[in-house]
Amino acid sequence: xxxxxxxxxxxxxxxxxxxxxxxxxxxxxxxxxxxxxxxxxxxxxxxxxxxxxxxxxxxxxxxxxxxxxxxxxxxxxxxxxxxxxxxxxxxxxxxxxxxxxxxxxxxxxxxxxxxxxxxxxxxxxxxxxxxxxxxxxxxxxxxxxxxxxxxxxxxxxxxxxxxxxxxxxxxxxxxxxxxxxxxxxxxxxxxxxxxxxxxxxxxxxxxxxxxxxxxxxxxxxxxxxxxxxxxxxxxxxxxxxxxxxxxxxxxxxxxxxxxxxxxxxxxxxxxxxxxxxxxxxxxxxxxxxxxxxxxxxxxxxxxxxxxxxxxxxxxxxxxxxxxx
Amino acid sequence: xxxxxxxxxxxxxxxxxxxxxxxxxxxxxxxxxxxxxxxxxxxxxxxxxxxxxxxxxxxxxxxxxxxxxxxxxxxxxxxxxxxxxxxxxxxxxxxxxxxxxxxxxxxxxxxxxxxxxxxxxxxxxxxxxxxxxxxxxxxxxxxxxxxxxxxxxxxxxxxxxxxxxxxxxxxxxxxxxxxxxxxxxxxxxxxxxxxxxxxxxxxxxxxxxxxxxxxxxxxxxxxxxxxxxxxxxxxxxxxxxxxxxxxxxxxxxxxxxxxxxxxxxxxxxxxxxxxxxxxxxxxxxxxxxxxxxxxxxxxxxxxxxxxx
Numbered sequence: 001x002x003x004x005x006x007x008x009x010x011x012x013x014x015x016x017x018x019x020x021x022x023x024x025x026x027x028x029x030x031x032x033x034x035x036x037x038x039x040x041x042x043x044x045x046x047x048x049x050x051x052x053x054x055x056x057x058x059x060x061x062x063x064x065x066x067x068x069x070x071x072x073x074x075x076x077x078x079x080x081x082x083x084x085x086x087x088x089x090x091x092x093x094x095x096x097x098x099x100x101x102x103x104x105x106x107x108x109x110x111x112x113x114x115x116x117x118x119x120x121x122x123x124x125x126x127x128x129x130x131x132x133x134x135x136x137x138x139x140x141x142x143x144x145x146x147x148x149x150x151x152x153x154x155x156x157x158x159x160x161x162x163x164x165x166x167x168x169x170x171x172x173x174x175x176x177x178x179x180x181x182x183x184x185x186x187x188x189x190x191x192x193x194x195x196x197x198x199x200x201x202x203x204x205x206x207x208x209x210x211x212x213x214x215x216x217x218x219x220x221x222x223x224x225x226x227x228x229x230x231x232x233x234x235x236x237x238x239x240x241x242x243x244x245x246x247x248x249x250x251x252x253x254x255x256x257x258x259x260x261x262x263x264x265x266x267x268x269x270x271x272x273x274x275x276x277x278x279x280x281x282x283x284x285x286x287x288x289x290x291x292x293x294x295x296x297x298x299x300x301x302x303x304x305x306x307x308x309x310x311x312x313x314x315x316x317x318x319x320x321x322x323x324x
Numbered sequence: 325x326x327x328x329x330x331x332x333x334x335x336x337x338x339x340x341x342x343x344x345x346x347x348x349x350x351x352x353x354x355x356x357x358x359x360x361x362x363x364x365x366x367x368x369x370x371x372x373x374x375x376x377x378x379x380x381x382x383x384x385x386x387x388x389x390x391x392x393x394x395x396x397x398x399x400x401x402x403x404x405x406x407x408x409x410x411x412x413x414x415x416x417x418x419x420x421x422x423x424x425x426x427x428x429x430x431x432x433x434x435x436x437x438x439x440x441x442x443x444x445x446x447x448x449x450x451x452x453x454x455x456x457x458x459x460x461x462x463x464x465x466x467x468x469x470x471x472x473x474x475x476x477x478x479x480x481x482x483x484x485x486x487x488x489x490x491x492x493x494x495x496x497x498x499x500x501x502x503x504x505x506x507x508x509x510x511x512x513x514x515x516x517x518x519x520x521x522x523x524x525x526x527x528x529x530x531x532x533x534x535x536x537x538x539x540x541x542x543x544x545x546x547x548x549x550x551x552x553x554x555x556x557x558x559x560x561x562x563x564x565x566x567x568x569x570x571x572x573x574x575x576x577x578x579x580x581x582x583x584x585x586x587x588x589x590x591x592x593x594x595x596x597x598x599x600x601x602x603x604x605x606x607x608x609x610x611x612x613x614x615x616x617x618x619x620x621x622x623x624x625x626x627x628x629x630x631x632x
Contacts, residue, residue, distance in 0.1 A: 121609035128606040288446025
């Protein structure tokens with residue numbers, strides 16, 4: 001690996017770790033911790049989704065479905081059947097991975113708008129199963145979830161969760177960065193530019209697309225499981241089409257094909273609705289306008305656009321972050 | 325029912341009831357399907373002209389129904405209220421093209437999807453302010469005495485839905501095959517650059533296609549409102565199902581949009597009637613996914629390889 005890439009990667013990781021470590025100084029009460037945890041969970045989903053959208057160039061408008069499956073899988077196994085939360089989470093993750101693998105192959109054969117609609121449809125179907133099978137899921141009312149515990153040690157309270165989610169986010173980013181620089185990451189970028197071209201040089205496009213689809217589904221599912229245990233309650237609200245769109249917007253807003261961009265996108269767009277509550281009745285309008293505005297004026301996303309601005313000074317960093 | 329008809333045994337009566345029930349589901353399904361078809365046509369027209377999927381298409385349906393409801397509420401007759409509502413929606417469509425889609429020309433597919441979804445959230449938020457979150461009823465155009473058809477009954481409003489959809493489909497066919505402007509739109513959809521070279525005002529075509537498809541959406545919203553009620557968020561599901569219909573038929577194909585819409589409507593009502601109504605809203609997506617697995621470009625979509 002070229003040395004400048006390695007340094008940008010460790011640099012980025014170090015910067016993210018510093019932010020996570022120092023942020024509590026600015027978090028004056030549990031409400032702020034709560035938002036920070038939500039940011040972290042969304043960021044984990046977005047880092048995975050960015051691998052699929054930003055690097056492999058495949059759209060998914062249904063990732064809230066995988067998030068929801070993770071949340072409900074954990075909730076049902078841990079709370080209804082009394083499984084240990086960790087076992088429930090791992091089993092759920094495995095099940096989601098298998099599901100993503102099975103539907104991934106036929107769905108990822110599709111391209112462009114057809115792929116968008118198919119993933120959207122998948123998300124909507126998952127949402128409808130969750131709201132309809134109320135015997136297991138509690139329907140639209142949702143269900144309570146037991147607190148997370150590992151070997152008798154119960155994890156509760158915002159502060160503990162903050163460090164847990166922060167650590168997992170670092171792990172997620174580290175995994176994503178490694179994957180991007182691996183042969184698989186290069187294969188993904190190759191098939192992003194041209195699928196036929198990639199196949200000509202011996203890359204099995206179908207296999208690679210399915211693999212990254214499964215990985216991004218697993219990230220979403222784990223974040224979903226954690227979110228369920230953290231908040232102690234799940235409702236179908238986080239499984240909706242709108243939530244899928246919010247996740248994709250976070251990725252695009254931060255900057256496609258930029259792992260740290262995905263984290264920034266998650267941070268901004270998770271905090272934004274909290275700030276928009278001051279607009280009261282106008283909240284929805286302002287949110288829609290912000291979505292339109294940023295995409296019109298910053299179609300490449302915030303991080304790559306900023307990186308471009310500082311191009312001369314940050315040659316190394318932008319080469320890494322604003323890659324595509 | 326007179327006694328002698330059931331005399332041969334319950335067998336015959338059951339069969340007749342079953343066919344009447346089937347007829348009932350078919351008529352209801354076609355009514356719903358016609359609305360999906362109109363929404364799907366709106367998707368296709370915009371897609372053809374600009375290769376944009378307009379996720380705000382459902383909001384035009386909402387605007388049509390809500391504006392008509394408000395205008396009719398002030399005592400305006402339908403003959404005036406309906407055209408005004410269609411014009412209002414068309415203006416919103418034109419504004420959407422002018423202020424949101426045009427400035428983002430050349431952006432990626434995902435970016436454009438987010439822009440139109442942002443627009444739909446914006447319009448829904450606006451509708452919530454202008455009106456409220458309540459459900460609103462619209463009076464049927466011509467009474468609500470059901471008409472008996474082959475053992476089933478049909479509402480006069482359903483006849484309006486089916487009739488107006490048929491007229492619109494015929495008018496669009498005429499427009500795209502016989503008028504210069506219609507042909508210019510088709511030319512633009514086939515090859516934008518070539519169309520520009522022969523002197524077609526491509527920008528005008530884009531602008532117009534948003535207005536036209538907004539008007540179609542509004543008409544769909546006005547037609548269905550007396551049957552299903554209307555509210556600020558009625559466009560979400562109708563928009564998604566219309567998109568599913570357009571994809572099922574094959575994006576950009578007019579005939580595909582109509583057949584896709586009708587097929588989804590009938591399948592939805594049949595499965596709700598014969599299987600379970602719990603998953604009524606999911607059926608459209610299940611069918612669409614199943615078809616896409618075998619026909620990745622929909623029923624009538626263009627099949628094409630990737631250019632390197």
